[in-house]
Amino acid sequence: MKKFLNKPETFVDDMIRGIMAAHPDKLTYVNDDLRCVVTAKVKKGKVGLATGGGSGHLPLFLGYVGDGILDGCSVGGVFQSPSAEQMLEVTKAIDSGAGVLYIYGNYGGDIMNFDMAAEMADMEDIRVEQVVAGEDVASSKKGEEHKRRGVAGIFFVYKVAGACAAAMKDLDEVKRVAMKACDNVRTMGVALSPCIVPEVGKPSFSIGEGEMEIGMGIHGEPGIERGPLKSADEVVKQMLDAILADLPYVKGDEVAVLVNGLGATPKEELYIMYRKVDEMLKEHGIKVFHVYVGEFATSMEMSGASITLLKLDDELKTYLSMPANTPFFEQVQL
Amino acid sequence: MKKFLNKPETFVDDMIRGIMAAHPDKLTYVNDDLRCVVTAKVKKGKVGLATGGGSGHLPLFLGYVGDGILDGCSVGGVFQSPSAEQMLEVTKAIDSGAGVLYIYGNYGGDIMNFDMAAEMADMEDIRVEQVVAGEDVASSKKGEEHKRRGVAGIFFVYKVAGACAAAMKDLDEVKRVAMKACDNVRTMGVALSPCIVPEVGKPSFSIGEGEMEIGMGIHGEPGIERGPLKSADEVVKQMLDAILADLPYVKGDEVAVLVNGLGATPKEELYIMYRKVDEMLKEHGIKVFHVYVGEFATSMEMSGASITLLKLDDELKTYLSMPANTPFFEQVQL
Amino acid sequence: METLSKKDFQAIFSALKSMSESQKEYLIGLDSVMGDGDLGLTMAAVFKSASEFAAEYADDEIGSLVMKAGITMAKAAPSTMGTLMATGFMRAGKALKGKDTVNAADMADFWRAFTDGIAERGKSKVGEKTIIDALEPAARVLAEQASSGASLKDAMAAAKDAAFAGVEATKDMVAQHGRAAYYQEKSRTAQDPGATVGAMVIQVFADYVA
Amino acid sequence: METLSKKDFQAIFSALKSMSESQKEYLIGLDSVMGDGDLGLTMAAVFKSASEFAAEYADDEIGSLVMKAGITMAKAAPSTMGTLMATGFMRAGKALKGKDTVNAADMADFWRAFTDGIAERGKSKVGEKTIIDALEPAARVLAEQASSGASLKDAMAAAKDAAFAGVEATKDMVAQHGRAAYYQEKSRTAQDPGATVGAMVIQVFADYVA
Numbered sequence A, B: 001m002k003k004f005l006n007k008p009e010t011f012v013d014d015m016i017r018g019i020m021a022a023h024p025d026k027l028t029y030v031n032d033d034l035r036c037v038v039t040a041k042v043k044k045g046k047v048g049l050a051t052g053g054g055s056g057h058l059p060l061f062l063g064y065v066g067d068g069i070l071d072g073c074s075v076g077g078v079f080q081s082p083s084a085e086q087m088l089e090v091t092k093a094i095d096s097g098a099g100v101l102y103i104y105g106n107y108g109g110d111i112m113n114f115d116m117a118a119e120m121a122d123m124e125d126i127r128v129e130q131v132v133a134g135e136d137v138a139s140s141k142k143g144e145e146h147k148r149r150g151v152a153g154i155f156f157v158y159k160v161a162g163a164c165a166a167a168m169k170d171l172d173e174v175k176r177v178a179m180k181a182c183d184n185v186r187t188m189g190v191a192l193s194p195c196i197v198p199e200v201g202k203p204s205f206s207i208g209e210g211e212m213e214i215g216m217g218i219h220g221e222p223g224i225e226r227g228p229l230k231s232a233d234e235v236v237k238q239m240l241d242a243i244l245a246d247l248p249y250v251k252g253d254e255v256a257v258l259v260n261g262l263g264a265t266p267k268e269e270l271y272i273m274y275r276k277v278d279e280m281l282k283e284h285g286i287k288v289f290h291v292y293v294g295e296f297a298t299s300m301e302m303s304g305a306s307i308t309l310l311k312l313d314d315e316l317k318t319y320l321s322m323p324a325n326t327p328f329f330e331q332v333q334l
Numbered sequence C, D: 001m002e003t004l005s006k007k008d009f010q011a012i013f014s015a016l017k018s019m020s021e022s023q024k025e026y027l028i029g030l031d032s033v034m035g036d037g038d039l040g041l042t043m044a045a046v047f048k049s050a051s052e053f054a055a056e057y058a059d060d061e062i063g064s065l066v067m068k069a070g071i072t073m074a075k076a077a078p079s080t081m082g083t084l085m086a087t088g089f090m091r092a093g094k095a096l097k098g099k100d101t102v103n104a105a106d107m108a109d110f111w112r113a114f115t116d117g118i119a120e121r122g123k124s125k126v127g128e129k130t131i132i133d134a135l136e137p138a139a140r141v142l143a144e145q146a147s148s149g150a151s152l153k154d155a156m157a158a159a160k161d162a163a164f165a166g167v168e169a170t171k172d173m174v175a176q177h178g179r180a181a182y183y184q185e186k187s188r189t190a191q192d193p194g195a196t197v198g199a200m201v202i203q204v205f206a207d208y209v210a
Ligand SMILES: Nc1ncnc2c1ncn2[C@@H]1O[C@H](COP(=O)(O)OP(=O)(O)O)[C@@H](O)[C@H]1O
Pocket: A108, C031, C035, C036, C037, C038, C039, C042, C079, C080, C081, C082, C084, C118, C121, C122, C123, C124, C129, C130, C131, C132, C177, C178, C179, C192, C193, C194, C195
């Protein structure tokens, strides 16, 4: 294991300390607990947006806390859910009367704890609604969308819901927009190499030299095909064909695209992949509204990538275009 | 070699095609040559800022072409200089009468070609000035600063010079500000693993399991110490001690900090490193004005990091704070 | 002992703490087979905090004692079983809302709410190799016993037997939830640690009223 | 032949093209030892474009013919030697500015400017195992010969010998520039490809005036 760290046990807390030290004007934490991260400037009367999840996926999850997106995030150990208690503390800190929306990925531990947190928040008279993002088409077949893992596509859900909340809409409206994004987003990933959880110290799985695994999850959950690494164009075609067929996205649709690196894969390669995405979307008569390329949801030093499409209507376009500003993500008005 | 690519020979061109396809509103190219990248909106009367260098370092170099920073970039093969001809074409495209400033790293091929391009531009009556960035304290000893490699610190030179040009200052003034940044910036890097040049297909050097190399260059140039990988705090201390002693940065100074990932190193680890940077700067009584953490100058999938300090005065603070917006780097007014 | 008062519940929480301490190593071992081995630690933490909370509890109402003990547990340990155990007690407490005494019928309500709360939170049901495989048979037996007029003592004894039978049954189930589910078919022969803890908790109640 | 006209320079560029084609494989081989092996290709490309440009050149002035041939070269090949060769011709052309004929003294100025231009651009000097090790002795000899009134033919013949002696000398130098420099002490025994090309170019001039 070659990592810059002090002790595996302090990996997460050292990381958050670094984040807090680097961005004191933007982020802070509550309840004397580094893992209850909230924006430094809670906006009165605005619906609060909270997320949470395991560490090891930066900029997920806490990286989207900031102006125009999320207000708070509870942080778990590497690949572990934060506790309901931490979620509750974040909820209390970011509620300013308009209620709080939880947006998080479809993982057992997270669901259980967010459910629990919502129940506890209810006891404290804070209205909480929940939206669970799950858009990895490789993780469950069509018809069983509710079983799908949430991966990089959750960025789009954060973005539009965050903009909707920033526009001072009420909780029901923000939830509706978040759910609309969930309904219109699809992702597929491919992994080339594993990553190492610091406290474990060795890779949790292996992919042979010259092999790739299509559909693998960001914690190493099994994919749908392991085989020889193909050319970038072939890999993209296989992934995008599956995404396009799933919603399905059709001629005349307008989409936002996210080509996401899982950690070690350089931007050079992500753009080589996007070249093919662009070519295929043109062939399919699908219009591209905006393109994001970079690391939006990672697995530490895993090498691999994912492709996400978000089908847009005017409302989603408006919210996607609004500015946002966090220590990990800046966007000016599109 | 596990990379998403089609053919090694088309690596760079496929990448640029992807970039152009993703950001057509922001970037374009001239002379029918993908490798002559210029901003989609040249601003009349503004000093043009050009850079250039080998591929494999995204967001260096072309990633800094955009509003508020650079206007053009000639792109070489992986780790190879672009040609003087390409530099000249970029120069012609971005000059709108106020002259052009070249800012590039201290590498033999780049220097030779930029010198040549400047000479050719002169023949076409375009006034060109040059600033060569070299701030890697590990690459040459104090007193021989002119021999130092330019690495991630060039970002700061781009940023302040770009803001100065955007403020419609003249060529001499922009050059003065760029040189001021060069004089006040210092970097030190550490590598944990090599990277693979696509056309070569295998690592150009190796670092043993459990080893690190302090001071290694971003093309694998030898560092100043190879030894067992130490704790993040120890690594940072060794690097920052060298940086602080070099300028030297002293009590009362105000700095901007850049913790840069070389490619495979996750943001989690960069922030663990920053935690120690922050602690040490506090101990030294050095004030931090702004912190950048992320990938600003990479070596494809190399794992490692660099730390850069820029000593600030009011002028540099003003220019650093101004907004910038490229496909790879967005900053709102600080 | 046909009805339990607040004092009895305080004693039960204290007994749960003792149980979790004495069983710590055993639970760590069970959870190490196909889990991360933390179960002994989290159960000790959970019941320590609940017992401390209960000991300080001033009011006579049992419902809110139990519910708030559940909240306390949730704050004490973030792992799966910590959350589920907390959920169970919170829901059981809600079911006992307003009660200063608890009889056999109330106890049946307690465990039904406890079980359903966990099943709902965990999205799990019988046969999926979880704590539900211990709780569901126990809750069902308790309901039968209570409606047929059995004593609290006899009802809880029967529930305990049903719970441990449920634990036995997990030795021929494939895990559908949590870390053990990664092992798929290989998980079949293992005894489920969560079910084991569930039965142990019921046993503490049964032993107290015996 | 005591003076060269524009036509002669056109012929020389044509001869450079032929030379670079016939030496292509040899130069590739030399550059493959400690370089990337492209030198034969870049020299062929550079002199092909220069010769095509020169053949079309209408004016009689030699200075701008040579300088613009240099610019043409710069556009033809991006590698180190492409840039340096282009620089050499551009600077030599500037030195001949306004001249319609070139005598021995002009030729000395040509190679002095050529050599200094490359040394300046490459930040290199004698002894660093580069093309300068062929050019500098040749330029020096030419200056001596010209000032002592030697014929163009004799002066160029002496310069050629000095250049090839310089190439020989690179076989006991450690490379300070370019890819070969990565090899440090191991680079010592190799013959420098850039110096070799430099001497070959001088030879083309010497052969033409012979
Ligand atoms: N979704 C679920 N519903 C009910 N019980 C579950 C569920 N997932 C796991 N369990 C129970 O939790 C036990 C493991 O608890 P614990 O060690 O706390 O898990 P972890 O350490 O993985 O968070 C399992 O033996 C199983 O009985």
